[in-house]
Amino acid sequence: MLQLEQIGMRYGQGPEVLHDINLTLDRGDFIFLVGPSGAGKTSLMHIMGLIHMPSRGSFRIFGRDVVGFNRDDLSESRRRIGMMFQDFRLINHLTAFDNVALPLRIGGAREREIRELVYEMLEWLGLTEVMDAKPPSLSTGQRQIVAAARAAISRPNLLLGDEPTSNIDTQRARRLMRLFTELSKEGTTVVLSTHNDELIDRYPHPVYHLEKGRLTGKTRTPTQLAAAD
C-alpha cells in the first residue's frame, strides 16, 4: 500500500530534514508516529500525503512509484488520502458541514449522498448543533473534530492525522480514535503522529519513533510490552 525506501527530504536548498526513512505499511495498518518537536513528523506525513515529494529515495503508494505520477495521477491518489493537518486548514467562509463535505464534492459524489454521509458523520461526532457554523465561531476542539471528520468522510485508503487529539477532551479523543479504528478495520491505513502518551498507551498499535529526521525504532505500546512479558 505504502512503501518508503531510503527517503531523504530537504526544503529548497536547506539541510536534509529526513534521512534514510524506510517504512512499509499495508492495507488496514494502524501506527503511531512519535518524536520530539522538529523531529520531522510533519515532513514525513506530508510526504505520505503527497504534499511534498521526497528529495531522494523511492516512494511507492497504492502500488505505483510517485516518480511516474502525472498531474491526474497525483490528484487521483490524493483523493484516496485523508489528511488531518496540525493547523486544521479549514476554509473559513464555509460552514462546518461544507468543510466536511469537501472531499466528497471533489470526488464527484451526488449532493444527496453528501448530505446523508456528512450528517451521519457530524451526528456521530456530536457536531450537528454547529454544522451550520463557520470555523471562526467554533472552539479549537470543534475545529479539530471538523478537520478529522473531513479527513475521514470519504473513507480514504490512507488516513494521516497530524496531532489529531491535541486540543480535545478525553471523551472526544476516544470517540475520534474509535472512528479511526473502525476505518482501519474496514481497510484504511491509519498513521497518527502524536505526543499523547495516554493515547499511545491505550491503543495497542505499533509506535514508530522519529528523531532528528531518522526513524530510530519501532516499539509496541507499554501495554503490549507488558502483555508480552
Added chain:
Amino acid sequence: MRSLDLPLDQTAVSRFLPWIMAGLLYLAVVALAVAAIADGALQLFDQRDKMVTVSLPTAGISEDGDRDVADVLRVLNGSKDVASADVVPDDELQDLIEPWLGERDEGEDLPLPRLIDVSLDPLSKPDLRALERQLREVVPDATIGIQEVSEGRAERQAAFFRTVGITLGAVLLLCSLAIVTIITSLSLAMHDDTVTLLRYMGAQDGYLARQFERYALHSGLRGGLIGFFAAMVTVLGVLYSIQNLEMTNSIRLGLRPVDWIFLACVPVIAALLCTLTARLTALWSLGRMA
C-alpha cells in the same frame, strides 16, 4: 447557489463583478439598441425608396396628355428596375388636392398633373436620375419625386449610428470579458492558499476552474439582467420622448420584434461568454501555478 469553495463573492476584487457587468451590459445593450433602431430606420428608408411618383405636370392640360402618359408608362415598364407602374386615378388625385384647394364644384375645370405610382424592384439599386432623363426624352417635363436630399442625410446618419452602435456594443462586450479575465487571475492569486488546500485534497484543475466558471455565470447573469432591464427602460424612455416630441417626421423609430429577441439574448450570451472566459483563464492560470 451553494457556497463556492473559494470565497469569490466575499473578496474585494471579485465582489463587484455583478455590478461591473451590470454597468457594461447596460451600455452595451443601449448601444446595440441604437444600432437596431438605426437598422430598422435604414430598412424603412430602403422601402421608401422603392416607391416613387412620376409626375407629368402638363399632361392634364395637353391634348397629347394621354399619349404622354402612355409613352411614359412604356418607358417605365421597359425598365428592368421597375416592378409596376400605375396611373393615379382622377378621383384619387382629387382627394389628394382637396386639403389644399377645398371641395371642387362639378364641372370646375382646374388642370391637374397626371401622376404615376411606380414600384421599383426591391432587389435593384435603380439610378433614378438616369430613369428621369429617359422619361424626359419622351415627355420633357416629366419628373420623378424623390425626397433624396433630406432622406439621404438621415439615411447616412442612421447608417453611422448602426455602425457606431454595433462597434460600441462589441467593444463593451469585449471589455466585460477582459474584466472577467483580470478578476479571475487576481482571485486565483488571492486565494492561492485555498486553491493549494483543495489540490491537496485531490481537486483537479477542472474542479477548481468550475468555481470561477460558476461565479462568472452567476455574476454575468445577474449583472446582465440588471443591465438589460435598465437599458430597456432608458431606450423605451428615449423612444417615447422622441415620438412625443415629434423629433422625427419622416421615419417612425422603434424596435422590431426581432430586435427585442436579439437584445434579450445579449445578457445571456454575455454571461455564457464570461463563463467560458473565466474557465479558460482559470485553467490557464492553474496550469502555470503547478
